[in-house]
Amino acid sequence: MKIAVIGTGYVGLVTGTCLAETGNNVICVDINKTKVEKMQNGIIPIYEPGLDTLFLRNISQNRLTFTTDLALAVKEAQIIFMALPTPPGEDGTADLSYILGAAKDISKLVSEYKIIVNKSTVPVGTADKVQAVFAANTSVEVDVISNPEFLREGVAVEDFMKPDRVVIGTKSERAIKLMTELYGPYVRQGNPIIFMDERSSELTKYAANSFLATKITFMNEIANLCELVGSDVDAVRRGIGSDERIGKRFLFPGLGYGGSCFPKDVQALSKSAEENSYDFQILKAVMSVNEKQKTVLVDKVLKYYGNDLQGKHFALWGLAFKPETDDIREAPALYIIDSLISKGATVTAFDPEGMGNVKELIGNKITYAIDQYDALKGADALLIATEWSVFRNPDFDQMEESLSNKVIFDGRNLYDLQKMIDLGYYYNSIGRTLIE
Numbered sequence: 001m002k003i004a005v006i007g008t009g010y011v012g013l014v015t016g017t018c019l020a021e022t023g024n025n026v027i028c029v030d031i032n033k034t035k036v037e038k039m040q041n042g043i044i045p046i047y048e049p050g051l052d053t054l055f056l057r058n059i060s061q062n063r064l065t066f067t068t069d070l071a072l073a074v075k076e077a078q079i080i081f082m083a084l085p086t087p088p089g090e091d092g093t094a095d096l097s098y099i100l101g102a103a104k105d106i107s108k109l110v111s112e113y114k115i116i117v118n119k120s121t122v123p124v125g126t127a128d129k130v131q132a133v134f135a136a137n138t139s140v141e142v143d144v145i146s147n148p149e150f151l152r153e154g155v156a157v158e159d160f161m162k163p164d165r166v167v168i169g170t171k172s173e174r175a176i177k178l179m180t181e182l183y184g185p186y187v188r189q190g191n192p193i194i195f196m197d198e199r200s201s202e203l204t205k206y207a208a209n210s211f212l213a214t215k216i217t218f219m220n221e222i223a224n225l226c227e228l229v230g231s232d233v234d235a236v237r238r239g240i241g242s243d244e245r246i247g248k249r250f251l252f253p254g255l256g257y258g259g260s261c262f263p264k265d266v267q268a269l270s271k272s273a274e275e276n277s278y279d280f281q282i283l284k285a286v287m288s289v290n291e292k293q294k295t296v297l298v299d300k301v302l303k304y305y306g307n308d309l310q311g312k313h314f315a316l317w318g319l320a321f322k323p324e325t326d327d328i329r330e331a332p333a334l335y336i337i338d339s340l341i342s343k344g345a346t347v348t349a350f351d352p353e354g355m356g357n358v359k360e361l362i363g364n365k366i367t368y369a370i371d372q373y374d375a376l377k378g379a380d381a382l383l384i385a386t387e388w389s390v391f392r393n394p395d396f397d398q399m400e401e402s403l404s405n406k407v408i409f410d411g412r413n414l415y416d417l418q419k420m421i422d423l424g425y426y427y428n429s430i431g432r433t434l435i436e
């Protein structure tokens with residue numbers, strides 16, 4: 001099939017590349033000229049495991065091309081995916097200007113039937129709004145459908161190639177037929193393509209992300225309580241996770257959820273409820289608990305070193321909002337950096353993939369280490385903000401040589417408590433008994 005993908009961010013580029021991988025001809029459009037030039041030259045603009053191989057293979061076989069020319073892409077494509085940003089507006093509602101703007105541009109270019117697929121996360125009613133934009137600008141028939149994306153950064157290729165489910169919101173038989181054909185190769189193992197109406201499909205994505213954010217937040221609160229009553233959150237997690245109704249995943253406490261999706265999606269769903277005169281109380285609690293959770297690691301540092309950190313120097317392992325990505329949007333590490341610096345401290349950080357983006361965002365507010373051990377030189381403590389695998393089993397001898405003090409504040413519970421006692425560390429983690 002001939003496909004166009006508008007927007008080549010984490011979702012658009014993975015979608016375009018993975019659709020090319022099953023033999024489709026995909027043309028990707030972005031307004032960012034530099035990014036498009038890079039991709040035309042075979043340079044991948046994001047870090048996503050496994051994506052580079054597919055990206056290069058499909059470019060070399062001419063199934064995957066990049067352009068800034070929307071008209072060119074629209075002309076050829078039967079199916080047009082929109083994978084555009086939907087950032088929070090000032091009041092927390094999803095900003096639809098990218099979607100509606102692109103819809104307007106596309107509507108002026110169509111000359112025959114197309115399916116317009118919205119992959120972005122958007123509030124209920126957006127498909128209707130986009131359909132209205134087309135109706136206002138063209139008499140050509142188009143089906144605007146909802147197809148929310150559930151991929152996780154860090155395992156996005158795997159998630160796209162073998163999705164747990166594909167959700168498609170449309171009542172158009174013609175669109176159902178084409179989308180079933182398009183997604184067929186990805187659900188060969190029998191995972192479902194779930195068809196529903198547009199409004200239910202749009203809400204499904206917000207419900208999924210808000211449910212997951214709630215699950216994490218619940219565990220963060222259990223962890224905080226564990227510290228007060230002397231329980232171990234790891235034991236509690238294992239104890240409840242083996243109940244199939246609860247499940248083992250998404251039960252790890254930490255520094256609050258971050259990233260480009262959960263914070264904005266929980267907020268947007270809460271706003272959307274409010275606009276419909278519904279008081280979605282759980283979501284309000286989730287947001288307020290999450291704000292507090294962001295401060296837990298720095299609170300521990302202040303409790304240990306006092307409120308004035310002037311002259312103190314900290315090592316920070318992890319900048320990305322989670323492992324296996326270079327995405328730093330709403331990353332807990334950014335909050336940690338700001339707080340430590342505002343108290344007078346200096347920070348040296350290391351992250352396997354996220355340092356470039358942080359440098360672009362905050363420049364030389366902190367220093368950047370060449371590796372994880374380099375970051376520890378002269379540090380009064382190590383703070384851990386992201387659970388990259390390389391941090392899980394470090395060389396503790398080398399760490400001891402570099403750190404000024406054997407003090408670790410671990411926001412990801414990477415190390416065994418007894419081991420840290422044996423090694424003589426002050427080791428403070430989340431929801432586990434404090435040891436000195």
Ligand code: NAD
Pocket residue numbers: 006007008009010011012029030031032035083084085086098101102119120121122149150151152153260261
């Ligand atoms: P992103 O910010 O990484 O990428 C958006 C891209 O769109 C950028 O490259 C930007 O230059 C481009 N763009 C903006 N306006 C454009 C226009 N008019 N024409 C062409 N290109 C344009 O965004 P993302 O993380 O890929 O998210 C896209 C959507 O998917 C959002 O609604 C998000 O909530 C949703 N989503 C994201 C994820 C994720 O893990 N990142 C997962 C599921 C759903």
